[in-house]
Amino acid sequence: MSAICPAAVIVLAAGEGTRMKSATPKVLHEICGRSLVGHVLAAARELKPENLVVVVGHAREQVTAHLAEIDAEVRTAVQEQQNGTGHAVRMGLEELGGSVDGTVIVVCGDTPLLTGETLRNLAAVHHSDGNAVTVLTAEVPDATGYGRIVRDGVSGAVTAIVEHKDATEEQRAIREINSGVFAFDGRLLADALGKVRTDNSQGEEYLTDVLGILREAGHRVGACVAADHREIAGINNRVQLAEARRILNDRLLTAAMLSGVTVVDPATTWVDVSVTFERDVVVHPGTQLCGSTHVGEGSEVGPHSRLTDTRVGAGARVENTVAVGAVVGPGVSVGPYAYLRPGTDLGPKSKVGTFVETKNASLGEGTKVPHLSYVGDATIGEYTNIGAATVFVNYDGQNKHHTTVGSHCRTGADNMFVAPVTVGDGVYTAAGSVITKDVPSGALAVARGQQRNIEGWVARKRPGSAAAKAAEAAARESGGEG
DSSP states (O other): TTSOOOSEEEEOOOOOOOOOOOSSSSGGGTTEEEHHHHHHHHHHTTOSSSSSOOHHHHHTHHHHHHHHHHHHTEEEOOOSSOOOOHHHHHHHHHTTOOOOOEEEEEEEEEEETHHHHHHHHHHHHHHHHTEEEEEEEEOOOOOTSSSSEEEEEOOOOEEEEGGGGOHHHHHHTTHHHHEEEEEEHHHHHHHTTTTTOOTTTTTOTTTTHHHHHHHHHTTEEEEOOOEEGGGGGGOHHHHHHHHHHHHHHHHHHHHHHHTOOOEEEEOEEEOOOOOOOOOEEOTTTTOOEEEEEEEEEEEOOOSOOOOSSSSTTTTTEOOOOEEEEEOTTTTOOOOOOEEEEOEEEEEEETTEEEEEEEEEEETTTOOOEEEEEEEEEEOSSSSBBBOTTTTOOOOOOSOOOOEEOOOEEEOOOEEEEESEEEEEETTTEEEOEEOOOBBBBTTTTOOOOOOOTTTTTTHHHTTTSOOOOOHHHHHHHHHHOO
């Protein structure tokens, strides 16, 4: 069995996580666009294990449903009662038939900063040293709450892992801690788990006791020290969740910057793990890039933009914008203060300007919607200009309807296009028009009432008002000039 292709990875995700104080199971809380257990699974998949098993318990219906969404091939094992980490691993092994030939990696489902590289290194050390078990350890500034690694003073071999609550004062001074991540010989693990006792302060089966059992049986117990202690950090409360989010976000932004992206202010820029960039992108402060968002070469996003599942073409500019499920073509200008809803598709060099909202809208090349407009359920051709304060009236109270506007049109300000309606190529529409009928190509459409001025209305209907007094003064001034 290759060191980097273990027989199995078992992920422990059965705990309730009471310190999160949440109706959401702890492992389903998200950072950077992925659940905590999702991050762990992604790292585990980098090892290409033959089997990947997640041990579930608390709220297992929710957790199992989530696992099916993010990794259809993952297997689950149920820990009905949370009787300790050793018991959880036994449940995982039972899902695999009770014993496994080859290396078994055990990881915790609440360690989102753990990387595939570190797991590969653990597997490689385990293989090269011929260990029965290899524990991933780290030296931390504050070891409170963690199991301490006790080593032989001469050989440096691992002799025990002592839980914080069971440790002596001398042992609590140790800064090398157990990460909860192990590599085991599968057959030896199964045998040792059957010998684990529960005579400890919690009355639980500790997985860490397996190390002592194997060592007493004459097997080699080793350790692999993580390069960065932050990788092994488990999440137990919302403070730690925020700290992990900051660390992971910094990691993602560093990788982006090293690949040719300018991040003007990393402290106020947030990205998900699934966001991708091309080179020479500029991300301005206050920007959030979420989901499957992709930002093309030479484009600028922000400041203060939130893009979710959105594609931004090369050379585009997206400023002060919220976009969800949108396609922004090359050279497009968006914002400031625009809202691109799902189904928006902006053609090359088009423009969606200030206080414009779009939904299920396709704009052709060079088309502009510059100001104060709503474009919903519409197709607009090339090089058309939509006047300010235009509304595509797409909803009749029960159903949505579509509007088509051709190429090279000039629509007036304050137009209403009442769907379903089709406007041909090269059409002009007058300001203030309500377009309810199709307009043939090359026509001017005027759809507004005849203006009528009722003189003296204010003096008769609003006598003594400020408006009446102003009108009287204007009349006197006009009469004097005459």
